Amino acid sequence: MTRFTAGARVRARAADPDGHTRLPGYARGHIGEVNEVRATWQLPDEAVRGVSRAEPVYAVRFPAAELWGSGSHSVIIDMWESYLEEAP
Amino acid sequence: MSGEHGELPVAARVRRLEERLIAAGLATDAELDGILERVFTSASPVNGAQMVARAWTDPAYRDRLLADGNAAAAELGFGPGTQGYLLKAVENTPTVHNMIVCTLCSCYPTALLGPSPSWYKSFAYRSRAVREPRAVLAEFGLELPDSTEIRVWDANSETRYLVLPLQAEGTDEMGEDELASLVTRNGLIGTASR
Numbered sequence: 001m002t003r004f005t006a007g008a009r010v011r012a013r014a015a016d017p018d019g020h021t022r023l024p025g026y027a028r029g030h031i032g033e034v035n036e037v038r039a040t041w042q043l044p045d046e047a048v049r050g051v052s053r054a055e056p057v058y059a060v061r062f063p064a065a066e067l068w069g070s071g072s073h074s075v076i077i078d079m080w081e082s083y084l085e086e087a088p
Numbered sequence: 089m090s091g092e093h094g095e096l097p098v099a100a101r102v103r104r105l106e107e108r109l110i111a112a113g114l115a116t117d118a119e120l121d122g123i124l125e126r127v128f129t130s131a132s133p134v135n136g137a138q139m140v141a142r143a144w145t146d147p148a149y150r151d152r153l154l155a156d157g158n159a160a161a162a163e164l165g166f167g168p169g170t171q172g173y174l175l176k177a178v179e180n181t182p183t184v185h186n187m188i189v190c191t192l193c194s195c196y197p198t199a200l201l202g203p204s205p206s207w208y209k210s211f212a213y214r215s216r217a218v219r220e221p222r223a224v225l226a227e228f229g230l231e232l233p234d235s236t237e238i239r240v241w242d243a244n245s246e247t248r249y250l251v252l253p254l255q256a257e258g259t260d261e262m263g264e265d266e267l268a269s270l271v272t273r274n275g276l277i278g279t280a281s282r
Binding site: 022023024026038039041057059061064067068071072073074075076077078079080 | 174191192218219220221222237238239240241242243244245246247
């Protein structure tokens, strides 16, 4: 079982980590909706230090208005589970 | 970034890295040359176009492509070039247009789209595609009606995207090869209609 399922509202973590990450800066702190579970992949933030930690990865859809304050398109970003927290 | 690679500092860095890998016994010159040769002789947008043409002519293949891109690529002989990532085809419809970008670097399925164009790697495209895709598409000559929903797919993870463009009207009688010739690399990225 994964922590999140399709349709879940999630927030990308706002913290700016010291090291490598694949969480794009423009998504930090923003709320999106889980489209689907992609797979389970090694977390790059740890893999770069030689640490093996596999996590579910989710395709999360963010409305442009949420990311930028305007716009009608949406952006779909892959998120490792630890990049996400539950959104109200 | 492409074009004048030999003169760029990055080219010197790559050469030094290659030398270190070879000196450390991690790879041989022949292995590295072999990888590059495979990329430049087999990676081509003709491959992606072939998958699109098959999807247009064979609804069952279209369904398989949307369900499992890697398996659909392997069916047409592109399995070896599409290993190591999850291939996801995203389908354009009369009301939805998809485009792909890699905001963190320049990832895309090279085996199916060919070496990426320099603009795909540019900061301008990578930053603007997620922010104002409609304006970017207009600059590519693709004017979409306001009613068309635009979905931008950021290849920030191990997923690689291929856009399945909408088949042009009046091409139902065409064979697969002719249909494939209508599909461009930009169509597979989503910066052209096909």
